[in-house]
Amino acid sequence: xxxxxxxxxxxxxxxxxxxxxLPMMTILPVIQLLLLSNAxxxxxxxxxxxxxxNDQSEFSKELTDKIMANKxxxxxxxxxxxxxxxxxxxxxxxxxxxxIPANFEKKFLxxxxxxxxxxxxxxxxxxxxxxxxxxxxxxxxxxxxxxENVASFTMSxxxxxxxxxxxxxxxxxxxxHFMAPGILAELTALLTIxxxxxxxxxxxxxxxxxxxxxxxxKKWQFILGKLIPFLCIGIFxxxxxxxxxxxxxNIPMRGSLITLxxxxxxxxxxxxxxxxxxxxxxxxxxxxIFVAFFxxxxxxxxxxxxxxxxxxxxxxxxxxxxxxxxxxISVARKVLMKGSGWAAIKMEFIYTLVLAIIxxxxxxxxxxxxxx
Amino acid sequence: xxxxxxxxxxxxxxxxxxxKRTLLILFGMPLAQILIFGFAVxxxxxxxxxxxxxxxxxxxxxxxxxxxxxxxxxKLHNLLKSEDEMEAGFKNGxxxxxxxxxxNFSSALYSNTGMKIQIIADGSDPxxxxxxxxxxxxxxxxxxxxxxxxxxxxxxxxxxxxxxxxPQLRSSYNFVPGTIALILLIISAMLTSLTIxxxxxxxxxxxxxxxxxxxxxxxxxxxxxxxxxxxxDVILVLLIGYFIFDxxxxxxxxxxxxxxxxxxxxxxxxxxxxxxxSKTQQDAMMRSLMGLMLPSxxxxxxxxxxxxxxxxxxxxxxLIPATYFIxxxxxxxxxxxxxxxxxxxxxxxxxxxxxxxxxxxKNFKIRLQ
Numbered sequence: 001x002x003x004x005x006x007x008x009x010x011x012x013x014x015x016x017x018x019x020x021x022l023p024m025m026t027i028l029p030v031i032q033l034l035l036l037s038n039a040x041x042x043x044x045x046x047x048x049x050x051x052x053x054n055d056q057s058e059f060s061k062e063l064t065d066k067i068m069a070n071k072x073x074x075x076x077x078x079x080x081x082x083x084x085x086x087x088x089x090x091x092x093x094x095x096x097x098x099x100i101p102a103n104f105e106k107k108f109l110x111x112x113x114x115x116x117x118x119x120x121x122x123x124x125x126x127x128x129x130x131x132x133x134x135x136x137x138x139x140x141x142x143x144x145x146x147x148e149n150v151a152s153f154t155m156s157x158x159x160x161x162x163x164x165x166x167x168x169x170x171x172x173x174x175x176x177h178f179m180a181p182g183i184l185a186e187l188t189a190l191l192t193i194x195x196x197x198x199x200x201x202x203x204x205x206x207x208x209x210x211x212x213x214x215x216x217x218k219k220w221q222f223i224l225g226k227l228i229p230f231l232c233i234g235i236f237x238x239x240x241x242x243x244x245x246x247x248x249x250n251i252p253m254r255g256s257l258i259t260l261x262x263x264x265x266x267x268x269x270x271x272x273x274x275x276x277x278x279x280x281x282x283x284x285x286x287x288x289i290f291v292a293f294f295x296x297x298x299x300x301x302x303x304x305x306x307x308x309x310x311x312x313x314x315x316x317x318x319x320x321x322x323x324x325x326x327x328x329i330s331v332a333r334k335v336l337m338k339g340s341g342w343a344a345i346k347m348e349f350i351y352t353l354v355l356a357i358i359x360x361x362x363x364x365x366x367x368x369x370x371x372x
Numbered sequence: 373x374x375x376x377x378x379x380x381x382x383x384x385x386x387x388x389x390x391x392k393r394t395l396l397i398l399f400g401m402p403l404a405q406i407l408i409f410g411f412a413v414x415x416x417x418x419x420x421x422x423x424x425x426x427x428x429x430x431x432x433x434x435x436x437x438x439x440x441x442x443x444x445x446x447k448l449h450n451l452l453k454s455e456d457e458m459e460a461g462f463k464n465g466x467x468x469x470x471x472x473x474x475x476n477f478s479s480a481l482y483s484n485t486g487m488k489i490q491i492i493a494d495g496s497d498p499x500x501x502x503x504x505x506x507x508x509x510x511x512x513x514x515x516x517x518x519x520x521x522x523x524x525x526x527x528x529x530x531x532x533x534x535x536x537x538x539p540q541l542r543s544s545y546n547f548v549p550g551t552i553a554l555i556l557l558i559i560s561a562m563l564t565s566l567t568i569x570x571x572x573x574x575x576x577x578x579x580x581x582x583x584x585x586x587x588x589x590x591x592x593x594x595x596x597x598x599x600x601x602x603x604x605d606v607i608l609v610l611l612i613g614y615f616i617f618d619x620x621x622x623x624x625x626x627x628x629x630x631x632x633x634x635x636x637x638x639x640x641x642x643x644x645x646x647x648x649x650s651k652t653q654q655d656a657m658m659r660s661l662m663g664l665m666l667p668s669x670x671x672x673x674x675x676x677x678x679x680x681x682x683x684x685x686x687x688x689x690x691l692i693p694a695t696y697f698i699x700x701x702x703x704x705x706x707x708x709x710x711x712x713x714x715x716x717x718x719x720x721x722x723x724x725x726x727x728x729x730x731x732x733x734k735n736f737k738i739r740l741q
Contacts, residue, residue, distance in 0.1 A: 020651065024658040032666060038682055039670050039689075042499045045680035089536065091713045092699060108527065115530040123706050125541030127677055132533055133506070143529045162488050163512060165505050167495030168462060175498050194661065198654055205574075285653045286566055287393040293562075293661070294401055298408065306675055307413045308500060310420065310468075316412035330465065337496035340463045 003217055007225030015229060025195075025233060026240065029187040033241055034248060036183050040306065041175035047131040050077045050094040052085050057105035063142050067098070072134055085119075095121050095131055108146070169252075169337050176249040181332040182305045184241040188264075189271050189325050190296055192234045196275030197292040199226060200367075201282045223364050227272050234268040235261070254339030263331050263345065267352050270324045273359030280366040299325045327352050376585065380593035388597055397563070402555045402605045403612070409547040410617050420504055421449035422469040423461050428477035436473070436515050445507045462494050469493050469504050481519050537706045544617035549701035550674035552609050553694045556632065557668055559602045560639035561646065562660040564595055568647035569656035587736070595640050602639075606632050622708030631704065631714075634721055635697045641728035642693070648735040668694040696721050 016022065049067065053060045068075050076094050079085040088094040099117035101107075107114035118135060122128040170177050203209040212222065238261070245251045275292065282288035302309075302316065303325040309317055320326040327348040334340040342349070388394050422440075426433050440446045449467050452458060461467030472490035474480070480487035491508050493501035538545040568591070571577035580590050606629070613619035621628060642664070650656040670676060671685060672694040678686060689695050696717035703714045711718065 018654075020655050021658065024655075024662065028658070028662045032662065035685060035688070036666065036670050039685045040676055041680060042676060043502070043680055044677055046677075048679075087713075090703075090707050090709045092703060092707075108529070111527060113528050113530055115532050118531055118533045120533060120535050122535035122538040122541055122545075123702055124546045124677070125535075125538060125543055128535060128538075128541065136531055136533070139529060139531055143527075146529075147527045162486065163491060163509055164488055165491045165493065165509075167493045167498075167501050167505075168459075170495035170498060170501075173495055173498035173501060178496060178498055190661070194657060198657070202654070282393070284570075286570060287391065289566065289653070289657050290393045290397040293558075294396055294404070297401060298404060301405070301408050301413055308417065308497070311418050312412045316408075319412070333496055334463070334465055338463050338494075340465075344463045344465070 004221050004225055007217070007221065008228050011225060011229040015233070025191060026237070029191060029237060030240060030244055032187060033180065033183055033244065037176045037180040037245070037249065040179045040183070042126065043175065044127050044130045044134075045072060047073050047096060047134060048076045048094045049073050049096045049098060049135070050079055050085050050088050051075065052079055052082060052097060052099045054102040055100045055104040059105040059108065059146070060100045063100070063139070066142055067135070067138055070134070070138060089119065089121055092121075095127075096135060098135065169254075174249075176245075177251050177337060178333070179305075180245040180249050180251050181336050182329045184238065184245065185328040185332050186300060186303065186305055186325060188234050188237050188241070188268070189299070189328060191237065192230050192268060192271050193275045193278075193292055193296060194289070195233070196226065196230050196272045197278040197282075197288045198285050199230075200276060200279035201285050201288045205284055219364050219367050223276060223360065223367060226276060227269065227360075230272050230275075231265065231268050234272075235264065238264055251336060253336055255335035255341065259342060259345070260332065260335045263335075263349060263352070264328070266349065266356055267324055267328045267331075270352055270356035270359055273356060273363050274324070276363040277359055277366065280363060280368075299323050302326065303329055305329055321351055322355060324352060324355055373589075377589050377593060380585070380589065381596045384594055385597040385600075388601070394563075398559060398601055398605065399608070401558070402551070402609050405555065406548065406551050406609055406612050406617075409551060410544050410612075413543075413547075417500065417503055417507070418444060419447045420445060420468045420500070421461075421466055422446050422471060423450040423452050423458070423467045424448060425452040425455065425458065425470060425472045427475040428473050430478050432478035432481055432519070433473045436477075436512070439515055440471075440508070440511050443507070443511060445504070445511075458492065467494070468497075468500055469508065471508065481516065542617070542619075544613065544619055545706055547674075548609065548613035548617065548619045549698055549705055550672070552606055552632070552701060553635070553672065553674070553697045554665075554669060555605055555609065556602050556636055556697075557639045557642075557664060557694055559605060560598055560636050561643035561664055562657075563598050564640055564643035565646040565650070565656040565660050566653055567594055567598075568644065569650050569653045572647075573652050591644060591736075595644065599636050599640060602636050603629075603632065619705065621705045623704035623710065627711065628701070628704045631697070631700050631718070634718075634725065635693065638693045638697075638721055638725040638728065641725055641732055645728055645732045645735065648732060668692055671695070672698055674698055693721060693724055696724075 051064050051067065053064060064075070064078070067073050077085075077088055079088065082097075082099065085094075085097045085099075089097060097119040099119070101114050101116065104114050104116075116139065118132055120128045120132045167173055200209070203212070242253075246253065274295075278291050278295075279288055282291060302312075302320055303323055304320070309320055309326065312320075331345045331348050334344055338344075388398070424437055426437070437448060441448055446469075450457075450461060452470070458470050461470070470492040472492070474487050474489065476485065476487055479485065489512060491505055493505050495501045535541060568577070571580065581587060610621065614621070643660070646659050646663075647656055650659055667688070671678070671681075671689040672692050673689065674694070678689045678695065681689065699717045700714050700721075703709045707713075
């Protein structure tokens, strides 16, 4: 036990001695947390539009005004022809072109149902669908008001069902409440994987590991001695990150923080075991970084932070099971936002525990005291 | 002079190619990234699990539930029996949406009495909630129109929507350019900053610097192989994009390659700048990982729309080279435009590169402390 204590002390001294690394481990993640939580929203708030008004009538002007009045649309130009409008689109200045056909007003009054053309830049499919959806909504509302003004025809409104929509847990649909815990989980995992993956191999590279190897320290003591300090850093970062998110974004904390931290400890142990495992198999820091980075990228892309796991194909959903990051994010969101308890995060906990045991056992086994 | 340089580049190239882990990053990562984005990651919502609390329990309500499922967006997870059961699905994370059908559903559908359909979404994921509520709304309205027959209105504005550049709305059209930008950045900036930092850490940089080679040649020699290899990656990603995901290059391929070359230089100068500022590999790694990768991924408009972000973040996004490169790539590959439409981002990239190179030049110390 005393041996372990000295090992841990030694690691801490080394960590705090590195003046360049310290701010990068604390300040940089917090800044990222603040910035990125705000950025990560799929909401489409601004659509740049060009209106080609070939009708120039009372109707078409009114419609243009309606679109301009909507705060989601910015009217960039009112070009005279389709060719000119397409230039704006090609230069990426507008996202949508609305073409109002000539004699639109006349035809409408003659019940000829003149059609409007909406051209959408669909490079990003989701944004295109949402953006054109807004526009189509405005046009249909405009259509309804026209009907009421122009014709005696009235639609029977009574058999339209009212759809009452409520959003639980986050009634104002604040993106930061959703993103901040996820990004925090990601940053913590990222930092601890990189630090632990580089650590043992660094000692090997500069030769200090040989000194440890000639001492009677046991393998598991060595691995634990590496693991515990980084675990402390990870937990410290989590505390800081949660505090900052609470103060700045006022994220909800409905569940038990003890549950969250107990789970976080298991998760960090799993992640660190993974990092140490990489470290054991690498000969140089560069190799360790590359391998760690390769997995980090896959972990991040497939953890459900930016895109929902439920939308992935089945095989990809199974592929998220050995991804500790995915479980961490899921647990953080459940506990903080929905106040879920142990029963609701049981599966994540079991998966993570199994991962922690596998990674760390492999790390202890693969650690060679003698260079072959 | 050139012979010495060439020999140096050759030596560096051997170094890179000998190491399997470097190759994993160089060729495995672009491959993994594009395949994950192409096959696994999508912004679309499919088969979202919903619970239904059906107070009506008749032919019509069953039809509505059936119709919502047949759209492919929703999948019935649970038929609830009472209000008390609504929360359990949310807490476990099994359910995304609960729809409550009132008892007078079918009678109200044919008569003119009003009814209220309740939709409760899991707002903890705003993105999901927003989209799913919209889908559900549309589907309920359509169901009503079919049942209630509102089509007798002659005053209608039909809207023809055309999706340009990506008529099938494939997400690959968006992620292939983004992946190219990210990969080039990671390989050019991160790998070079690491190799130079490594030479410093192990002390071999001093040996190189006292050699008769000019320091500039040394840096160039280290950088050139990565530039060439990242180019191979561009071509690899383009080929996979074209043959597996049907992403075309509508515009000029030559222009595309020239722009990629420019961006590689930008990324390389970023990498050397990072390496001049860091003493150890750990340092360099932290700076490039924390400072470059995540911001470039999130603030470049690749995943999230830049114009919807708060102003501060929009400004930050415009400081990131990837933002402009992605714009250029989309212009050339998908909209098929020439230089006349992308001269603005092009000039900004050139300007950034010059500034970065000057900064690197100023920071570069021939003597190490």
